[in-house]
Every structure is written in structure tokens, then in C-alpha cells.
Amino acid sequence: MKLNIALLAGDGIGPEVIDQAVKVSDAIAQKFGHEITWKPALTGAAAIDAVGEPYPDSTHEICKNADAVLFGAIGHPKYDNDPSAPVRPEQGLLKMRKALGLFANVRPTFTFPSLLDKSPLKRERIEGTDLVFLRELTGGIYFGEKGRKDGGDTAFDNCVYTREEVQRLAKKGFELAMTRSKKLCCVDKANVLETSRLWRETVQAMEKDYPEVEVSYEFVDAVAMRLVQWPNSYDVLITENLFGDILTDEASVISGSMGLMPSASMGAEVSLFEPIHGSYPQATGLNIANPMATVLSAAMMFENFGLMEEGKAMRDAVNKALEAGVVTEDLANGGKAYGTKEVGDWLAANI
């Protein structure tokens, strides 16, 4: 296969972890006979510094014409204490999601047996946890009209959803449930919000098309509780943008393997793959960041092209490295810590 991949390294440790994912992907390409062309492009604070905006048109052109986007991380401390600054890295992220139509954010949470003890939760609560959130990513209160009135003393944010937007996301949820344990949970706040009632009635109407899928409906506050109590009671969860933002981050800490979690943002034309961790500015350039989440994101990318064996080979290499203790300091547990680059080299060599 010939693959054109847009490469958005971003800020902080982004470039370092992306380098390793490229290295491992290239090893895959060589082994399985694919040809990958990487198209680097600017994003985030790096893009603001270079051209004054976090998601420049030139970057959009590259992404739009790529077969997929591999993304590192964005965010820089100089923007952190001023959420109303005129240009911020996050704006680039939102603009990119909307412009590329990345409507479904896929966030798996699973456990690695060797890392269970890193979880803040007790072992018996998380053993076997393997759930996936599908978060709607281009609608809701993130993109509704927002502004001020009364000379600035009143602020508003409008949350809007259309039936089509819900259907599009829910369809992915049903389909994913069919490939897993056929359990789907729709997370909403239908006892209060009209948008949630639209979500619930739309998903209810789709149930008949997937008679094998068992669908449950839970309120977002109840899920926020049960995720901590019994994460392994969930399988596939679908939800709207803001609830998904909160719950996927909550879910990311329960497995104890947050530094390893990949994610995908799927669009109709192109999809994007990125680790869930941030740009970790303090670690920039120190060769200590864990590249595994980015490598696993690249594995999701291969699988999304239907290249299942390739994805599996990457996952296997990561598991092998974990078992062999070829890990960065966050996982070293007082033992030997490898550098970002050395872990990448080892993974590539073990493909």
C-alpha cells in the first residue's frame, strides 16, 4: 500500500514521540512492503510562533490531502494562564477538528497486566477493564454561538445538536459494539437537557437496526461515578462533545496506563491518530518522554486502513518491550530507564 501521512508533531515532547512512531511505522512498512510518505506540517504553539496561527491553511491542505494524520501533542505554558488570549494552540485543535470533519473521537481504555499497580484504583476494580468511548467531536457547546451581552456582564454558550450529527456518531458506536461484546451505553443528561433528549430518542430509534446490540442509557453524573466504581462494567460508550471531554479524561486514569493510551479522531474523508497525553513541556528535549502511546496510535492508524496484521505487530512490540522492561522512566519503577529514542529503536528493531 502507498500511504501519504500528514505528520503534525506539535509542541513540547510532540516531536520526540512522533519521531519514534515514524521509526516504528517505517519498520512496519519495510517488513510488510508498504510505502509511506510523511508530510510534516506545523501546528500548535510551534505554528503560532512560525506563522501566527495554530492551524495554518498550509497545514490544512496537507492534512486534507493525506490518507491519515499522525499527531503528537500541542500546548505551551506561555498560553496557560490566559484563556482569553487572542490566539491559542487549542483554537487550532478545534479549527482542525471542524475543518477536517473529525466527528468521532475514539478513546479506548484498557489495562496492561504489568501496569495494573500503577492505577489509583484497587486491582480488583480494574482487572479486565477494556472500554471505548466514542466522543462526538465537532458539535455541541464547543461550536455553538457564544458571546457576551449587557456590556460583558452576561456570557452565553449555546449547545446545539442535529439528529444527523447524533446518528452519524451513534452509527459508529453500534458498529463498534458489533465487533466487541455488543453492549452500548448512551451517556446523556436527558432528565435536564433538550439536546440529550434528542440524543436519546435518536439512539432509541436506531436500536431496531442493530437487534443484537444491548443498549443502555445512563445519566452523565451516574457514569462519572460508576466509571470509578466499576470501570469493567462498561464496553462501548457514546456521548456528546463536552461530556466526552470530561469522561474520557476521567477514564484515562483508571487503568493506570494513561501514558500508553492512543486515540483516533475519525472523519468521513480523513482520520487523525494521537496519544491522549499532552505536550508535557517540562520534559521537552530531555529524551525521557514515553513514546508508546504514539506508537500505539500509529497502530490504530494501520488498523484503520484495514492493515490488521501491521497494527498487531506494533502492539506486540510494545507488549514485548513492557515485559522486557525496555521502558522510559515513568514506567521504570526504580529499575533501568531507557530514553525516548532508545525505546523507539528497540521497538523498530523488534518489528
Add this chain to the structure above:
Amino acid sequence: MKLNIALLAGDGIGPEVIDQAVKVSDAIAQKFGHEITWKPALTGAAAIDAVGEPYPDSTHEICKNADAVLFGAIGHPKYDNDPSAPVRPEQGLLKMRKALGLFANVRPTFTFPSLLDKSPLKRERIEGTDLVFLRELTGGIYFGEKGRKDGGDTAFDNCVYTREEVQRLAKKGFELAMTRSKKLCCVDKANVLETSRLWRETVQAMEKDYPEVEVSYEFVDAVAMRLVQWPNSYDVLITENLFGDILTDEASVISGSMGLMPSASMGAEVSLFEPIHGSYPQATGLNIANPMATVLSAAMMFENFGLMEEGKAMRDAVNKALEAGVVTEDLANGGKAYGTKEVGDWLAANI
């Protein structure tokens, strides 16, 4: 002191746990020389059954004219699977909050040493946890304009906040922080929402009036993570209505003592006190529900009248019962389980 207390027992186990709180409060009144007049009133499904609405005017009259409201729980399974039913118990709750102006929901999360092992979190993560959420309760997306367009295919919910609403809540937060460890965390999503930016700038402007309070600003998704990772790093947290709904429920499970957590909803004129647990319909009438959260809610009520000794006497009785193993089945750990009524009797006798 002469106290007029509106008594809203509500649904499910509400009446049973309220009975015990009344019993223990009466013991306090007798010991400390107060006179409590209880004014029972209908609410929730019980009120719908009786008069067709969940928060009737007659109930509002009683609450408005009371010195405080003691509340049990509402909710009935017959309303659970139809969030768009024309009359629902929750609507009564929202109407009551708005009509009584209960703008600040106070939700403490603290640990009982004897119950630490009930937590899904590891002991070392929760030891010493003692935090309080102040959730704004009468604004935001709960009460903004909501509806449908495009023949029902588009739904919207508007989130609105005024500077005054934020100030009112934040003032309570700063004041509470002054009585505790002088740390305040403002939880928002100021990188995306205009209402959050209003929250943040309003709180920032108030900092100068409380120079001793150290204020931090965190995004709601980050707090959803850190609450599970390091709950004992927080003290007082302030936030808007919907974030508060999600985060207070999340916080309630971390201490392992969810069944014991009280709460208050403060207004300018009257305040309401209630356990955070629900109406637990399966347990109705079985004399097995744990009355301690309701008793501790009554303790908060006394303290809110400035009757600190009275509140402390109630808390002490609860602690003593926990130590003596005079507990309902949820806490019995295979040992002897007392009935709801028997725990209430024991607490009253130990005042």
C-alpha cells in the same frame, strides 16, 4: 432557639431516613433547649401521585416560610425510562431550587477512617481527603432557553451566566476557604467556553479581596482526572452547575463513604439540607436504608444556624455508632446489621 423546619421526605427510602433525622434532631433540641416545629410537605413522585405536580405551591409556601428545609430523596423507577415524560420528579427539584433561590450546593467529601477500605481507590490515595465542592445551582445550561427547531431535528440548550451569579457563588467559596486551608480551586473550561471565561475573570477580580486565599484555576477535564488520582490535593472547589453535577458525583465515590455524605443547598433566605444518596426504591419500607447521611445533613443544618455544638454532638454520635458497629447492612461487612430505625434510636439515645 425556635426553629421552623420544612420536612420534605420525598420518595423511596426518603421517609424512613427522614424519620431518623427528626428523631435525632429532637434529641438535640431537648438536650440544648431548642424548640423545633416540623412542617411536613409533599414533593417528588409522592407529590405527583397526590396532587399532579412534584413541587406544589403549597409545598413552596411551607418551604419559603421555614427557617430551613430538611429533604429526604426523590425519584421513582416509573419515571426512569422516559426522560421526556410531561411531569417528572426532577422537574420539582429544579423548580424548587429556582423558586427558593438555592444558588449554592455545598458538597463535602471526607473520609471515615473505619470506612477507607470501602473506597474503590487505594488507601494511600484517599487518606486525609477532605474537600468541599460549591456547585452553582440555579443558573447555567440547566435553566437557559432550550427547545427544538427544524421540525424537531435540531435541539438546543443555552448556557448563560451573569457576573453577579458568579460573584455570589465565588464569595461563598472564598469565605469557606478562609475557614479552612485557604485554598480555592476554580473549575472551568475557559479554553473553550465564554461562560467559563466570565467565571474565570470574575473570580480573578475577587482575588484581591481575599489576599490570604491561594486561588488556582483548572480545566474541568483535568479535575475529573486529578480527583481520582489525588483527591487529597484539593480543598475548596467552586464550579458551575453542570460541571458540578458531574464532578460532585464523581467525588462522592472516592472516599468510600458515599452512603454517609450530607449536602446543603444555600439560598439568600432559606437553605436546604439533604443526603446525597438517592431514593433507593428497591429498599423502600424494608428498614435497611442507612440514615446517617440524613442525620449528618441535619447536623449541617444546625451548624448553619450557628449551633456548632449541636452539630458536633450529632457528628460525634454518628462516629460513635460507626466505631461501635451500630450500622445498617451497607456498612456491616458481614457483621451484625441494624435496622434503619434501630440506628436512629441508638443515635438519639447517644446525644
